[in-house]
Amino acid sequence: MAPQEESTEEAMGSEQKPISTILIIIAMQTEALPLVTKFQLSKDTDSLFPKGVPWVRYHGIYKDLHVNIIWPGKDILLGVDSVGTISASLVTYASIQALKPDLIINAGTAGGFKAKGACIGDVFLASDVAFHDRRIPIPVFDQYGIGARKTFSTPNLLKELNLKVGKLSTGDSLDMSPHDEASIVANDATIKDMEGAAVAYVADLLSVPSIFVKAVTDIVDGDKPTAEEFLQNLVAVTAALDQAVTQVVDFINGKCLSQL
Numbered sequence: 064m065a066p067q068e069e070s071t072e073e074a075m076g077s078e079q080k081p082i083s084t085i086l087i088i089i090a091m092q093t094e095a096l097p098l099v100t101k102f103q104l105s106k107d108t109d110s111l112f113p114k115g116v117p118w119v120r121y122h123g124i125y126k127d128l129h130v131n132i133i134w135p136g137k138d139i140l141l142g143v144d145s146v147g148t149i150s151a152s153l154v155t156y157a158s159i160q161a162l163k164p165d166l167i168i169n170a171g172t173a174g175g176f177k178a179k180g181a182c183i184g185d186v187f188l189a190s191d192v193a194f195h196d197r198r199i200p201i202p203v204f205d206q207y208g209i210g211a212r213k214t215f216s217t218p219n220l221l222k223e224l225n226l227k228v229g230k231l232s233t234g235d236s237l238d239m240s241p242h243d244e245a246s247i248v249a250n251d252a253t254i255k256d257m258e259g260a261a262v263a264y265v266a267d268l269l270s271v272p273s274i275f276v277k278a279v280t281d282i283v284d285g286d287k288p289t290a291e292e293f294l295q296n297l298v299a300v301t302a303a304l305d306q307a308v309t310q311v312v313d314f315i316n317g318k319c320l321s322q323l
């Protein structure tokens with residue numbers, strides 16, 4: 064049998080088997096720890112990751128699933144959460160290599176656009192992701208920079224859970240420059256984060272399906288300063304995020320990818 068046929072059959076097989084291992088990638092400790100408690104996970108004592116990196120894995124069995132929460136940890140120099148696309152890409156790559164997950168869930172907070180129907184505390188499942196701060200005005204490189212892609216389709220999960228659906232735009236800044244704003248509008252985004260499209264890029268590269276659960280902490284097109292509104296709402300909105308992630312994991316349990 065030709066190698067290509069084998070891999071197609073293998074891929075079909077994995078769609079039909081119950082999901083066994085999930086990887087939940089979460090950038091902030093405040094967002095991750097309530098889920099670690101909820102799923103009764105343990106911190107890895109013998110790290111899968113290279114010596115010296117701050118990346119943290121919590122793992123355990125929840126229902127029929129091997130659940131892994133990966134948090135990129137605190138920046139070694141500055142002691143703050145390692146947010147943004149660089150850390151997100153690195154932990155996604157290293158975790159896929161080490162754990163061979165069936166599915167990735169990138170969970171976190173996001174800014175929302177009220178003009179597109181987002182409100183504080185809403186939890187979105189992203190239908191699409193793209194970057195808004197990688198502008199390369201040369202034919203085809205422009206599309207590479209934007210990196211737009213559809214997320215793994217989960218129509219049954221959407222029917223079952225009360226989540227909003229919208230497009231997610233990713234960049235490495237919490238604030239929004241006029242250039243970013245124009246790109247976010249071009250991306251038709253309802254929510255804005257700092258990791259999603261990077262996780263999606265790596266997951267696609269390594270052929271792992273990925274979904275994006277994002278809760279709105281601040282209204283980007285509102286009148287409050289973003290950083291203030293974000294910090295004010297972080298803890299309360301994290302509760303909504305973690306409840307939604309638990310519902311998603313409960314729904315996934317016992318199902319195959321093709322049933323999501």
Ligand code: ADE
Nearest residue numbers: 172173174237255256257
């Ligand atoms: N996470 C929470 N709010 C955000 C915003 N406004 N931009 C990017 N990431 C966010």
